[in-house]
Amino acid sequence: MIVYPTLELHDGKCVSLTRGRLDEPVIWHVDPVETARGFAAAGATWMHVTDMNALAGEDGNDELVSEIIRAAGIPVQLGGGFRSRERVERWIDKGAGRIVIGTMAAHDPDFLAEMAKWHPDQIVLAVDVFQGHVMTEGWRTHSAFTPETYIKAFDTAPLAGIIVTDIDADIQDTEGSIGVISGIAAQTRHPVIARGTVRVKDDIARLKYVPNISGALIGRALLAKDIDLQEALAIAQPDAEPTAEFQ
Structure with missing residues (x-):
């Protein structure tokens, strides 16, 4: 399972949001570029x-994102x-390894399909779920899906x-979150990356054994030092298979 250390950027700062609310960000006083280097190290x-x-629709972080890449x-x-x-192609040209598309996929499914066709294995679909339905517009709009x-579309x-x-x-109930995400993972052939489920290292160990969960995004828990990244990466590694000893 891949651990994705995560940075959320707002006005040039690293932040964490509660249920997507930009009016109540937790601001982390860390250098985004040095933090990214630390993830790699x-x-x-x-x-x-x-x-x-x-x-x-603002581009104030463009230079910072380019520097992080x-x-x-x-x-x-x-x-x-x-x-x-x-915009997708501009950031791929700038070196982004993958592009995540959320709201636009709900408004224009053909757009997502076309981007995936032209950039296979570089496009990721974001699916935000609230009370059994997909949310769009940064968790603000309740869709019918x-x-x-x-x-499946x-x-x-x-x-x-x-x-x-x-x-x-996302905030209160880790086990419930894993249950919802694992149920969705069973419905798709695409690898699923879990977000918002990891608060302590034991959450990584649980996710690791859920079928079709290929990774987890971890942001707040790393910045708050609730989880050590090196330890998280070690837990996420596949278990060694037993080997028979031959004489």
Whole structure:
């Protein structure tokens, strides 16, 4: 299982949001670029960045995101405001390893399918779930889609994966969140990346054994030092298979 150390950026700062509310961010007083370098130094093979300003159509973090991509030394999975082919291709050209598309996939499913066709295994679908339905517009709009029906619409697209967030359990109920995400993972052929489920190292150990969970995004718990990244990476490694001894 891949651990994706995660940075959420707003106005050039690392933040964490509660249920997606930008009016109540937790601001972490760390250097985003040095933090990204630290992720790589700890042994991470991927990292995830969400540009919160880009979700609102702003480009104030563009230079910072570019610097993180250049400095990280590992592939960066980038989300935030991808609503056009031009923007997707611009960031792939700038070195983003993967692009995460959320709201636009609900508004224009053909857009996601086309991006996945032109950039196979570089496009990730974000599915945010609240009370059994997919949410859009940064968790603000309740859609008519159930997550199971929604993801099946993209079964044939060559996606790199699907990030699933159970918003209802994002803060309070880790086990419930794992249950929702594992149920969705069973409904798709695409590898699923869990978000919002890891608060302590035991959560990684639980996720590791859920079928079709290929990774987990970990942000707040790393920045709060509730989890050590090197330890998290070690737990996420596959268990060694027993080998027979031959004389």
